[in-house]
Amino acid sequence: MKDLFIIHYYPIENYPPVLNLINILSERVKIIVCTTGNVKNSYIYKRSGVIIKRPCAMRSNVASLRYLYYLIVTLFQLVWRMPRNVMYYEPISVLPAYIYKRYINNKSRIYIHYHEYYPESDYMRPGTRMWAINHRLERNWLYQN
Secondary structure, eight states: OOEEEEEOSSOGGGOHHHHHHHHHHTTTSEEEEEOOOOOSSSOOOOOTTEEEEOGGGSOOSOHHHHHHHHHHHHHHHHHHHOOSEEEEESGGGHHHHHHIIIIIOTTSEEEEEOSSOOOGGGGGSTTOHHHHHHHHHHHHTGGGO
């Protein structure tokens, strides 16, 4: 593995296992991370040799606009950088990886990681429509390709 593009919608600073992975792998491979801004505290993760893009610096009170903007910028980064290996965390981050693998670079490898297990009933709760759509893409296509 020469490169790894990590898609993690929520701020990576709030997920120490992601930071550990980046710290360990960055000594061996080129890592690019697309995540969101860390607004809860002032700690901003930085590591030499790791490119971190935070497209959600866009200020909007409408969460769906921020999310759409994040998806578009992340997909643009994938197309521009053409990584061979893509890892995404949680169903919220599926869409750019799915479009990239299915329509742009079908030879890329997709690695899927969940911080915790989600039962199917979680995807049916109010307010999780996007998670449910993304999870369907995972089940019906990414898990098999």
